[in-house]
Amino acid sequence: MSIDxxxxxxxxxxxxxxxxxxxxxxAAPSPQSLRxxxxxxxxxxxxxxxxxxxxxxxVVAVRTMLDSVPGAPQPFGRCANPPGTVAADLGLTxxxxxxxxxxxxxxxxxxxxxxxxxxxxxxRAVLLTGSEATAAMKAALKAGQTLDxxxxxxxxxxxxxLGASLLSPYDVAxxxxxxxxxxPAFEQALRGRWxxxxxxxxxxxxxxxxxxxxxxxxxxxxxxxVERSVEYLSTPSKENYPVADPYLKxxxxxDAVNQGxxxxxxxxxxxxxxxxxxxxRVFLHGHGHAKDKVPSERPDLSRSLATELVLAQALxxxxxxxxxxxxxxxxxxxxxxxxxxxxxxxxxxxxRGSNLPGRxxxxxxxxxxxxxxxxxxxxxxxxxxxxxxxxxxxxxxxGLVLANGGFLSKEAAGVYSTSAPGDWQPVSNAAIxxxxxxxxxxxLLSEAASGTVESWSVTWAKGVPQRGYAFVRTADGARVLxxxxxxxxxxxxx
Numbered sequence: 001m002s003i004d005x006x007x008x009x010x011x012x013x014x015x016x017x018x019x020x021x022x023x024x025x026x027a028a029p030s031p032q033s034l035r036x037x038x039x040x041x042x043x044x045x046x047x048x049x050x051x052x053x054x055x056x057x058x059v060v061a062v063r064t065m066l067d068s069v070p071g072a073p074q075p076f077g078r079c080a081n082p083p084g085t086v087a088a089d090l091g092l093t094x095x096x097x098x099x100x101x102x103x104x105x106x107x108x109x110x111x112x113x114x115x116x117x118x119x120x121x122x123x124r125a126v127l128l129t130g131s132e133a134t135a136a137m138k139a140a141l142k143a144g145q146t147l148d149x150x151x152x153x154x155x156x157x158x159x160x161x162l163g164a165s166l167l168s169p170y171d172v173a174x175x176x177x178x179x180x181x182x183x184p185a186f187e188q189a190l191r192g193r194w195x196x197x198x199x200x201x202x203x204x205x206x207x208x209x210x211x212x213x214x215x216x217x218x219x220x221x222x223x224x225x226v227e228r229s230v231e232y233l234s235t236p237s238k239e240n241y242p243v244a245d246p247y248l249k250x251x252x253x254x255d256a257v258n259q260g261x262x263x264x265x266x267x268x269x270x271x272x273x274x275x276x277x278x279x280x281r282v283f284l285h286g287h288g289h290a291k292d293k294v295p296s297e298r299p300d301l302s303r304s305l306a307t308e309l310v311l312a313q314a315l316x317x318x319x320x321x322x323x324x325x326x327x328x329x330x331x332x333x334x335x336x337x338x339x340x341x342x343x344x345x346x347x348x349x350x351x352r353g354s355n356l357p358g359r360x361x362x363x364x365x366x367x368x369x370x371x372x373x374x375x376x377x378x379x380x381x382x383x384x385x386x387x388x389x390x391x392x393x394x395x396x397x398x399g400l401v402l403a404n405g406g407f408l409s410k411e412a413a414g415v416y417s418t419s420a421p422g423d424w425q426p427v428s429n430a431a432i433x434x435x436x437x438x439x440x441x442x443x444l445l446s447e448a449a450s451g452t453v454e455s456w457s458v459t460w461a462k463g464v465p466q467r468g469y470a471f472v473r474t475a476d477g478a479r480v481l482x483x484x485x486x487x488x489x490x491x492x493x494x
Contacts, residue, residue, distance in 0.1 A: 038130075058123045179407060291433065297444075338408065396418060
């Protein structure tokens with residue numbers, strides 16, 4: 001069967017992980033060095049590095065976490081033009097240099113966007129790259145060392161900015177503002193819907209994460225390659241302290257990483273012209289991308305409509321009625337609830353393994369954000385890189401990547417295979433986005449009211465409870481989001 005030469009295809013991937021010790025005397029990694037190193041590896045991985053680099057029309061850098069928070073301190077300076085600097089450092093001459101939006105959905109969303117641009121003939125090849133060097137920053141600050149992260153080059157860039165706020169004024173006024181205040185509320189709501197006691201859900205999360213840690217332990221790119229037992233993950237300790245009920249430290253994405261990853265896409269026609277081997281090529285089949293309502297405006301805190309719709313669209317546009325043909329998964333894993341909701345939407349019985357060989361560990365290729373490493377907005381670039389590598393070893397199999405941004409706010413999914421799609425076409429997200437937008441949430445109250453607790457969490461610091469948060473539903477279905485005051489320690493202990 002002949003393949004349309006406009007069909008987009010991934011031809012190169014690269015990953016770089018550095019375990020840097022401030023006392024070693026070695027040069028510290030920077031976000032820019034990790035971006036550039038991963039990009040070089042991705043170009044070389046194609047087998048046509050120099051020639052492929054010569055046709056790259058677009059370089060996209062995924063925004064780092066320090067560049068994602070307005071006013072965040074930049075103790076060692078910052079690169080003013082990340083995509084342009086990557087291009088200059090690698091000797092590339094792209095027409096477009098793009099600095100991405102904020103969000104962990106971006107790597108997959110950018111693959112979707114790039115594939116459409118290649119198919120339309122707008123670009124010949126695209127380089128996507130990103131990184132985090134938070135571990136180096138923390139180690140240098142602790143050791144009193146000064147680093148220089150100000151290296152910058154390039155004349156201009158399209159800076160897409162931070163994007164729309166993922167929290168409403170009501171959310172912020174009532175205390176929401178960090179993932180460790182929102183995801184615990186989703187987790188507790190899911191626990192309630194499933195009818196789990198706190199102990200049962202603690203065991204469930206630990207079983208899931210133990211499987212993920214076993215994958216990280218065997219991954220050469222993992223930042224924390226240690227297998228953790230269910231008992232260890234279930235038990236509060238000095239090394240696994242409470243963060244926000246029901247989460248302990250190792251339930252949460254770990255940001256102290258030095259990691260970079262990159263992906264190169266081109267068209268089948270260009271790959272043929274450059275002589276890129278067939279066994280290097282991995283195709284994007286179906287995909288989807290959608291944004292959910294802000295947390296307080298979602299009808300059900302125990303569900304993620306965006307996750308459900310995006311996964312369903314990715315499968316359907318791959319010609320699949322369900323996930324039965326998917327052999328490999330990398331589901332975004334910032335907190336257990338993100339994985340549990342995705343597995344539920346896909347109909348995966350990971351506990352029994354009846355339709356998922358390998359059980360919990362089969363839901364990740366990297367080892368997940370707590371154990372592989374939470375490389376900020378760029379984590380799923382690592383997931384895609386791992387997917388490409390694994391699919392090359394399993395020709396004809398299909399794999400699915402789910403990327404998540406914000407507070408289960410922005411979801412992007414892609415289905416991949418070495419098998420070429422019959423007639424690749426870009427996918428419109430308009431219908432599923434309209435469904436997300438059409439959700440009718442409960443009436444929100446700011447006045448005093450009584451009702452039933454819908455979900456809750458207590459945040460902790462150094463073993464001491466700090467603030468309590470509660471979503472409450474009144475008898476007529478209205479919702480109240482409330483938090484304790486600083487002087488209400490008794491309520492927190494209760």
